Amino acid sequence: MVSANKDMVAYCFDTLLAHYNTDQPPPPAFDDGQHPLFVTWKKVMNGAEPRLRGCIGTLEARGLINGFRDYALNSALKDRRFPPIQAKEIPYLECTVSILTDYETASNYLDWEIGKHGIIIEFTDPDYNTRRSATYLPEIAAHEGWTKTEAIDSLMRKSGYNGSITESLRNRIRLTRYQSSLCTMDHNDYVSYVKETRGGAPCVVGVNSGSR
Known part of the structure; x- marks a missing residue:
């Protein structure tokens, strides 16, 4: 059975960053497969309780790569309960991916x-x-x-x-x-994970791959 993992959370952060950089996210580092899934974004400020900023997913089986790419953006930008996440909020975000079973x-x-x-x-x-x-x-x-x-x-x-x-x-x-398999990382965890696994920091908003 497939379990949620850090590569999936990193891919959601990659996807959101790429959206603001009008860039393409790096290729995912996990295998594809068909599963129901959700992506949840929360905002963490000043040590306070994380505040929900978006949560959207599908109860039907969906390809994991396309699913996490689409729902990373849909939950960040199109959850009608909240205003779209702005680029300046990214350093304060926490992301949870859920695979439903x-x-x-x-x-x-x-x-x-x-x-x-x-x-x-x-x-x-x-x-x-x-x-x-x-x-x-x-x-x-x-x-x-x-x-x-x-x-x-x-x-x-x-x-x-x-x-x-x-x-x-x-x-x-x-x-x-x-039931569900969960994995959560905040932005600091994501940056550390990218440095550890890719040997360099992730792109920052406003600096696309062509100008680095």
């Missing part, structure tokens, strides 16, 4: 473990008779300190549902649980 259909909305499982919920909005769905990665509920029910209710709101949340509605949820 072990999809299982749960028997009910409580049939999962906090800190172990990510969850996908699907249900019918009774007010509009439309299907709604949303997901939280495995680390979210534990990080927020939620109970299972609190996590489910928050996820229903994330799906766009604004009506009354009742036990009857919760019991009509179709829940899929999954």
Whole structure:
């Protein structure tokens, strides 16, 4: 089974830097393969708790190289919850890559473990008779300190549902649980890793390969 690793995180940083340098990122140093994946960017300032700046991915299997390239940029620039990440923020960024595994259909909305499982919920909005769905990665509920029910209710709101949340509605949820392999590096870790593995520092924003 493929596990998330530092090469994948470095490739996401490479891709974001290359975007601002209108350059091409270095070739990835990991093998391709088909897996669901997510890229999460957080901003770390003055020792404070890292603040989410973007998180987008796919629950369907996707080629890892193209997937991490695309979602590194989509999560940084196109997460509608946040303004696009600016070049000046890059030194303060932390990146986490997630490869999703072990999809299982749960028997009910409580049939999962906090800190172990990510969850996908699907249900019918009774007010509009439309299907709604949303997901939280495995680390979210534990990080927020939620109970299972609190996590489910928050996820229903994330799906766009604004009506009354009742036990009857919760019991009509179709829940899929999954696990994930994670790897996280902040910008300093990334710079150190590039120096160690490539023998030189990564490019800086505003200095493309043609002018170095």
